[in-house]
Amino acid sequence: MESKNRYVRYYDLDWIRVLAMLMVFLYHCSMFFNSFEWHIKNNIINHSYIEVFSLLVGNWIMPLFFVISGISTYHALNKRNSQSFMKERFLRLGLPLLLGIFLLSPPQVYIERVTNNQFDGSFLKFFPHYFDGLYLEMGGTGNFAFFGHHLWYLLMLLLFSVATLPFFIKLRKKVEHRVFGAFHYFFxxxxxxxxxxxxxxxxxxxxxxxxxxxxxxxxGYFFFAKESLREFVRRIGVLSGCLSAITTVGYLLWVMFNGFPMHVSLNWVLFMILRVVLVWNVLFFILYLGDKFLNFSNGTLKYTSQASMPFYVLHQPIIIILGFFIYNLDWAVPVKVVFLVPLTFLMIMFLYHFIIRKVNLLRVLFGLKSVKKNEISKGIQPQA
Known part of the structure; x- marks a missing residue:
């Protein structure tokens, strides 16, 4: 926020973003083992603890990212004009997206086609076919993943940034001094x-x-970035936590015993109400926990904040590639979990720490700012 013309950085938002990125990583690891549709599936499906974890996280993780992105947009427009904001958006979102579309998505589509018996041959033979039709759904016939597979979030955020910028600039002064309160929470x-x-x-x-x-x-831009919202979540935090727990239990029991409603009906309406109430209260509870416990900075936060974008860009391709080598092996699910999760994490961090962060071209392609060589050798991290 701006206070007496001075920008105040809230480190809890950085921590939330980093921890949410780790949660996305674990969620995509779980997708390899659960019964939900994904690009590659293990030969043994786990309907218990892994599926419960997927259900717990899947409802609110991406809504959290978009709220945090709205808050970040508010802060970014406090520090720079609209032209420099859009230039930064195209560089830090657009370049990783293009990297994902043309380099990281082809092996993911190839593995999906091979494991679903839609293609037989090497990756080199498949690559020219990557440009055959648009990839629109899992198991479909088009191959060109124009949205970068898991990088669809970057595409949506880029489109949202372009579409909302005039709206944000025009209406900001009319709403920035309004206080967030119970009316907003319920309305x-x-x-x-x-x-x-x-x-x-x-x-x-x-x-x-x-x-x-x-x-x-x-x-996120108009309401969650307000200082008054922070004051409100301090009052409502415990209640939102209780409502989060109640709706989460209700959601899990509903899915476990009745499945997902597939057609418009009274059950479907009630189910969607439950999901929206769940997401809404989880957002407030996470912000409450962040404000209470995570408003500090240290070396770990500085390092992981820089690593989060490359981590996000790399995590799903590596999960899928490693999964391809083990999906048909006769290993127990816990053994594969212990193999897949730590090895994927270590591979990503190795690539980031020893290669990406030290090569300016790669830094820019993965959404980071370029730095001088002496800054890299000294371990200096530029501000996000």
Whole structure:
């Protein structure tokens, strides 16, 4: 925020972003083992602890990212004008997205085609076919992943940034001094629910529609970035935690005993209400925990904040590639978990620490700022 014309950095948002990135990594590892549709599946499906973890995280993890992105946009526009903001957006989102589309997505599509018996041959033979049709869904026939597979978040954030910037600039002064209170807490979920009940199937990504994410991004900018919201979550934090726990238990029991409602009905409406209430309260509870316990900085935060974008860009391709080598092996699920999760993590961090962060071209391609050679040798990390 700006206080007496001085920008104040809230480190809890950086911690939340880093921890959320780690959660996305674990979530995508779980997708290899659970029963939900994904690019490659283990030969043994786990319907117990891994599936429960996937259900616990899958509802709120991407909504959290879009709210944090809206907050970050507010802070970014406090520090730079709209032209420099969009230049930074295109560099730090667009370049990693292009890297994902043309370098990291082809092996993922290839592995999906091979494991689903849609292609027989080497990756070199497949690569020319990567440009055959648009990849629109898992198990489909098009191959060109124009959204970068898991990097769809970068594409959506880039599009949202372009579409909302004039709106943000024009209306900001009219709302920035309004205080966040109980009215907002109870009223703002209503548009989210309306979107979830009507247009959630329009570009549905990670179980929520693009307009749902757009609304959360706008909320992040106009409401969640306010100092008054911090004061509000300190009062509402325990209640939101209790509501998060209740709705999460209700959601898990519903899915475990009744499955996902597939058609519009009263059950489907009630299920969507439950999900929206769950997401809304989890967002407040996470912000409450961050404000209470994570508003500090140290060397770990500085390092991991820089590593988070390369980590995000690399994590799914490496999970899928390693999964390809073990998916048909006769290993127990816990053994494969112990193999897949630590090895993927170590490979990503090795690539980041010893290669990406030390080569300016790679830094820029992975969404980082370039640095001088002496800064790299001294271990200096530029500010995000």
């Amino acid at each position: 703002l979920p209503i548009p989210l629910l309306a979107v979830a009940l009507t247009v959630n199937t329009i570009v549905n990504l990670a179980s929520w529609g693009i307009l749902f994410y757009l609304l959360l991004y706008v909320y």
